[in-house]
Amino acid sequence: MDDKNLFGVACLFKDPNKLLPLVKKIRELGFKNWDVHSAYPLHGIPKAMRLKWSPLGYIALIFGLSGASFGLFLTWWTMSVDYPLIIGGKPWFSFPAFVPVLFELTVLLASVGTAIVMLFVIFKLPNNRHPLNDTEYMKKVSSEYYGLVVESKDPNFDYDRIVSIFKEYEPSEILDINYQELELKYQPKVFDWKFILFLVIISAATSAFAYFYNNKVLYLPPFDFMLNQFKLKPQESSTLFSDNFGMRIPVAGTVARGEKFYPFKGKPEEAGTKLVNTLEPSEENLKLGQQKYNTFCSPCHGWRGEGDSRLNGQFPNPPSLHTEKLRNWPDGRIYHVIVEGQNIMPSYARLLSEKERWAIVLYIRALQRSLNAKQEDLQ
Numbered sequence: 001m002d003d004k005n006l007f008g009v010a011c012l013f014k015d016p017n018k019l020l021p022l023v024k025k026i027r028e029l030g031f032k033n034w035d036v037h038s039a040y041p042l043h044g045i046p047k048a049m050r051l052k053w054s055p056l057g058y059i060a061l062i063f064g065l066s067g068a069s070f071g072l073f074l075t076w077w078t079m080s081v082d083y084p085l086i087i088g089g090k091p092w093f094s095f096p097a098f099v100p101v102l103f104e105l106t107v108l109l110a111s112v113g114t115a116i117v118m119l120f121v122i123f124k125l126p127n128n129r130h131p132l133n134d135t136e137y138m139k140k141v142s143s144e145y146y147g148l149v150v151e152s153k154d155p156n157f158d159y160d161r162i163v164s165i166f167k168e169y170e171p172s173e174i175l176d177i178n179y180q181e182l183e184l185k186y187q188p189k190v191f192d193w194k195f196i197l198f199l200v201i202i203s204a205a206t207s208a209f210a211y212f213y214n215n216k217v218l219y220l221p222p223f224d225f226m227l228n229q230f231k232l233k234p235q236e237s238s239t240l241f242s243d244n245f246g247m248r249i250p251v252a253g254t255v256a257r258g259e260k261f262y263p264f265k266g267k268p269e270e271a272g273t274k275l276v277n278t279l280e281p282s283e284e285n286l287k288l289g290q291q292k293y294n295t296f297c298s299p300c301h302g303w304r305g306e307g308d309s310r311l312n313g314q315f316p317n318p319p320s321l322h323t324e325k326l327r328n329w330p331d332g333r334i335y336h337v338i339v340e341g342q343n344i345m346p347s348y349a350r351l352l353s354e355k356e357r358w359a360i361v362l363y364i365r366a367l368q369r370s371l372n373a374k375q376e377d378l379q
């Protein structure tokens with residue numbers, strides 16, 4: 001017995017009904033450090049032991065409420081503040097739609113948080129050493145016996161007295177439970193290099209498997225899940241059409257949705273006399289014009305329309321937009337160039353809406369005025 005210490009004294013019963021009176025007796029005698037073990041929950045025992053309620057319920061409540069508040073904040077922040085989207089005409093903060101998110105986060109945090117607290121705080125994992133582990137007593141109460149242990153650290157512990165109390169209840173067996181000092185001092189080696197290596201190998205293997213399974217195995221022929229489809233990318237040629245052009249021009253005479261038929265095709269002078277810019281030269285419209293001009297026109301015409309292209313000679317430089325000719329052109333005439341293009345300048349009708357075209361015309365007017373200001377502009 002030199003390296004063995006007494007953990008406690010235990011008794012075993014085959015019949016749970018014989019255990020119950022003993023439990024009551026032990027509790028009445030005022031023992032503090034004692035416990036009952038069985039392979040499954042026994043009705044009446046917790047009550048007879050006067051067990052306190054486990055704190056786990058409150059822990060689950062706290063985690064659940066945190067999950068719910070986090071979910072509420074997340075849905076409110078993403079859907080009402082950071083990236084509001086109109087979905088079915090509903091308000092930004094449409095509570096019913098967020099209930100599933102709230103529910104999921106509540107359940108997730110409550111279950112994961114409670115399990116972590118239970119395992120690592122209450123059970124003190126990764127340390128799983130306990131004097132009862134690996135004992136004959138544990139083996140028996142894990143199968144057909146029901147047991148009770150009084151620990152030696154109990155202030156009322158008196159070996160002979162306890163054994164005599166046990167004997168009154170006719171147990172099948174009374175046994176001492178010993179442990180080794182060494183065993184209790186055992187520290188789990190979580191940072192042992194072999195354990196770390198094991199974790200690294202496991203994670204690398206799982207990642208590699210997941211990668212190959214999800215990216216390769218799943219798509220083995222014939223299961224390509226439409227990954228490879230016959231389609232044309234912009235600028236690609238196609239043998240489907242006799243002219244081998246992949247990008248098609250709309251059939252002559254078609255008018256796309258939201259667009260108007262342009263009646264001045266090939267008639268620039270008529271466009272100049274008949275088209276009128278109805279757009280106000282407001283700050284908003286000029287801003288729009290500036291933005292669109294800078295995007296679509298300035299690469300060739302220059303930031304201020306002086307014909308100073310940024311294309312380094314890859315496209316012929318256009319004439320300045322500040323010529324006498326252009327200043328005298330009516331608005332509709334400039335509009336016409338945007339719609340139809342002019343000689344080598346292509347049409348920009350497909351890229352710009354009617355409003356945007358007129359806004360650009362406004363902006364060109366502003367540019368012209370800026371480089372050719374009159375005396376009265378200064379007042």
Ligand code: HEC
Binds near residue numbers: 300315317319323
């Ligand atoms: C790819 C280069 C390029 C882009 C982009 C471009 N243009 Fe032009 N533009 C030209 C060239 C080149 C000419 C001269 C065409 C010619 O020889 O008649 C021209 C001519 C013009 C003219 C007539 C000038 C004149 O004196 O006859 C106007 C007006 C005009 N562009 C407006 C615009 C507007 C508005 C945009 C933006 C929507 C735009 N351009 C985008 C190259 C471009």
